[in-house]
Amino acid sequence: MDDLDRKLISALRHDARASLSDLAILLGVSRTTVRGRIERLRERGDIVGFTVVLKEDAHRDAVRGLMMIGIEGRGADRVTRQLSGLPAVRAIHSTNGRWDIIVELGTATLEELDDVLGRIRKFEGVSTSETNLLLATRKAG
Structure with missing residues (x-):
């Protein structure tokens, strides 16, 4: 590939x-x-099918987190493209301040989240990261 x-x-x-x-x-x-x-x-067999994701399904992730990512050099576009290809990524936000990108993640288990975090940390250009689990949502858009 x-x-x-x-x-x-x-x-x-x-x-x-x-x-x-x-x-x-x-x-x-x-x-x-x-x-x-x-x-x-x-x-x-790389692509085995296509599916539909309903809004209600996307909001039922058992484990949700925010990953703040620091990027070295000018790799933000490349990292964003790579993030877009991960099924666990729910949203990608550019930001200012200490972090370059904030990513909303959703998985079924902590183990799956840990796997996704490990994959993201290996992306070329990712220099540092910090992740926080979301415990409860008081108001959703």
């Missing part, structure tokens, strides 16, 4: 219903390339 495949998967995770044309524009390649890549990823 190359960088284009990873970018395509990230885009599909963000919107699995995106048209081939929209994906091609986003990735800077032709529709034919996008269609071929999707077919190849499905044939190899």
Whole structure:
């Protein structure tokens, strides 16, 4: 799997219903390339299906957390793209101050959250992080 495949998967995770044309524009390649890549990823078993995530399902994460991330150099765009491809990422916020990005995470278990945190910490450009678990929500938007 190359960088284009990873970018395509990230885009599909963000919107699995995106048209081939929209994906091609986003990735800077032709529709034919996008269609071929999707077919190849499905044939190899990298993509096993597509699904629908309902709003109510997204808010039922048993474990939720905020991860504040410090990024070295100019890697914020790359790190944000990588974060967008992770199923546990619910939102990505740019910010000012000590942290460059704040990420909302949601998983079914603490072990899953720990796995996601470990993966994010290994992203090239991530220099430091701090994570806080969300215990209760008093008011949701």
